[in-house]
Amino acid sequence: MSNYFEERVLSVHHWTDTLFSFTTTRDTSFRFKNGQFTMIGLRVNEKPLLRAYSVVSTNYDESLEFFSIKVPDGPLTSRLQNLSVGDPIIVGKKATGTLIVDNLTSGKHLYLLGTGTGLAPFMALIRDPETYERFEKVVLVHGCRQIAELAYGERITAELPKDEFLGEMIRNQLIYYPTVTREPFRNRGRVTELLTSGRLAEDTGLPAINTETDRFMMCGSPQMMNDLKGIFTQAGFKEGNHGEAGEFVLERAFAER
Amino acid sequence: MSFAVTDACIRCKYTDCVSVCPVDCFYEGESMLVIHPDECIDCGVCEPECPAEAIVPDTADDAQRWIELNARLAVLWPNITDRRDPPADADAWKGVPDKLKFVPEAAA
Numbered sequence: 001m002s003n004y005f006e007e008r009v010l011s012v013h014h015w016t017d018t019l020f021s022f023t024t025t026r027d028t029s030f031r032f033k034n035g036q037f038t039m040i041g042l043r044v045n046e047k048p049l050l051r052a053y054s055v056v057s058t059n060y061d062e063s064l065e066f067f068s069i070k071v072p073d074g075p076l077t078s079r080l081q082n083l084s085v086g087d088p089i090i091v092g093k094k095a096t097g098t099l100i101v102d103n104l105t106s107g108k109h110l111y112l113l114g115t116g117t118g119l120a121p122f123m124a125l126i127r128d129p130e131t132y133e134r135f136e137k138v139v140l141v142h143g144c145r146q147i148a149e150l151a152y153g154e155r156i157t158a159e160l161p162k163d164e165f166l167g168e169m170i171r172n173q174l175i176y177y178p179t180v181t182r183e184p185f186r187n188r189g190r191v192t193e194l195l196t197s198g199r200l201a202e203d204t205g206l207p208a209i210n211t212e213t214d215r216f217m218m219c220g221s222p223q224m225m226n227d228l229k230g231i232f233t234q235a236g237f238k239e240g241n242h243g244e245a246g247e248f249v250l251e252r253a254f255a256e257r
Numbered sequence: 258m259s260f261a262v263t264d265a266c267i268r269c270k271y272t273d274c275v276s277v278c279p280v281d282c283f284y285e286g287e288s289m290l291v292i293h294p295d296e297c298i299d300c301g302v303c304e305p306e307c308p309a310e311a312i313v314p315d316t317a318d319d320a321q322r323w324i325e326l327n328a329r330l331a332v333l334w335p336n337i338t339d340r341r342d343p344p345a346d347a348d349a350w351k352g353v354p355d356k357l358k359f360v361p362e363a364a365a
Contacts, residue, residue: 037300039279052279052300096279098302222301241305243273255258255299 004039004048004090005030009083010063015151019117020081021056023065024089032095033102034058034124034131035217037251039092040066041076048090051076054120054219054253055095058127064091067120067151069254097121098249099217101134103240105247108213109206110135113191113228115143118219118253123152125217126160132169135215139175139204143191143220145182153178175204191220192227211236216248225250258315259294260304261323265311266290267356269347274303274312276340285337286330288359293331294324309351330362 005027014020032038032055041050057065071077083089099121104110110131112122119142125131126140144150153176161171179187179194187194187203194200201208216237218228229239232248240246262274266289274290275283282296292303292312304312313320350356357363 037279039298052298092279094279094281096277096300096302098277098305225301239305241273242277243306243308249305252299252301 003093005093007064007089007091009085009087009089011085012081012083014081016148018070019068019149019151020070021065021067021151022080022083023057023063024091026057026062026064027091030064030091030093030095032059033097033100034128035099035101035121036095036097037121038095041090042079042088043090044075044079049076049079050090050092054097054099054124056120056123058124065123067117067123069117098241098251099125099219100249101125101128101130103242103245103249104215104217105240105245107135107215107247109137109139109215111139111141111200111214111216113141113143113195113216113218113220114253115191115220115224116149116253118221119152120253121219121251122217126156126170126174127163127166129166129169132166132173136173137175137204137206138173139177139200139206141177141179141191141194141200143179143181145180147180147183147185150178150180177204192224192231195228196231209235211247214247218248218250219253221254222252222256225252258299259297259324259327260292260299260301260312260314261294261320261327262289262291263311263313263323264289264355264357264360265309265352266307267359268350268353269309269311269343270341271308271343271347272337272340273306273308275337277302277306281336281338282331283337284331284334286334286360286362290337291327291330291334294328326363330360333362
């Protein structure tokens with residue numbers, strides 16, 4: 001299969017009984033932009049079984065990291081969640097995706113809106129120095145149902161601010177806004193409501209959302225992406241793409257089955 | 258579950274979609290591209306790329322006819338994996354209605 005790299009699993013971490021992350025080796029020729037995804041999977045009965053996964057690690061990391069849900073009876077995730085260190089895994093050579101800074105015009109505030117595993121591409125983007133060079137403030141919103149699902153929270157709040165290279169940019173420019181819908185927490189509410197009510201901007205101390213200073217990247221369910229696209233289009237924001245940068249971009253975190 | 262190319266592609270054939278597709282599921286006819294519905298993984302990255310807005314999700318209003326047409330033509334045509342320059346008059350054909358007559362295989 002010349003379209004794939006043959007890699008090995010380096011580590012597996014379970015966040016909850018439905019969420020896990022894993023790292024793999026990385027071929028030195030695998031290149032991608034922070035925020036992109038690639039196809040990854042396993043050979044099942046000699047046939048490659050693949051799904052699209054955002055790369056959680058950055059393009060300057062030596063290994064690859066991915067964040068996954070466990071789909072009940074899912075042909076791939078039911079196997080992926082049982083991977084052990086050293087197990088083989090295949091990684092597609094062609095990374096792609098809409099969630100790249102090049103697809104956005106310049107602005108002051110970059111809002112990254114991720115729900116569930118939709119956080120994944122933003123983990124790479126918040127460790128990309130270019131993100132902080134292009135935007136003064138970066139607001140990372142992670143929406144989940146429960147607190148336990150707020151994966152990577154400690155990495156974002158405790159480790160990244162101490163990062164040798166990015167720490168200062170992160171301390172000064174990154175605003176982390178986790179929110180849950182189903183239990184008491186310092187932030188509550190659905191991402192769509194937090195936006196339309198103005199509460200997100202209020203809570204982060206930024207001006208009300210406007211087309212002049214604000215740019216958005218979003219990753220979540222197809223339904224949420226449709227809802228948000230409608231909200232932003234109505235508010236006068238233009239969707240960006242590779243051919244022409246715009247004010248928002250979105251990507252499905254998974255496909256409906 | 259799939260996306261599909263509509264007649265808006267015909268005689269424009271910008272092929273911007275091809276360069277972003279992670280699974281190379283586009284197939285090339287003389288004047289348009291189609292998506293193989295069984296190979297499409299529904300990632301949706303192609304949709305915003307098309308300057309002619311010729312790609313629709315299967316949840317769109319009249320998507321079914323396009324899914325069926327794409328399924329039929331994708332098995333007749335060769336796979337395309339790299340972007341090509343569009344025809345010189347592509348922009349003139351953007352938004353022009355009723356272009357299906359230019360695809361003989363569509364009538365078959």
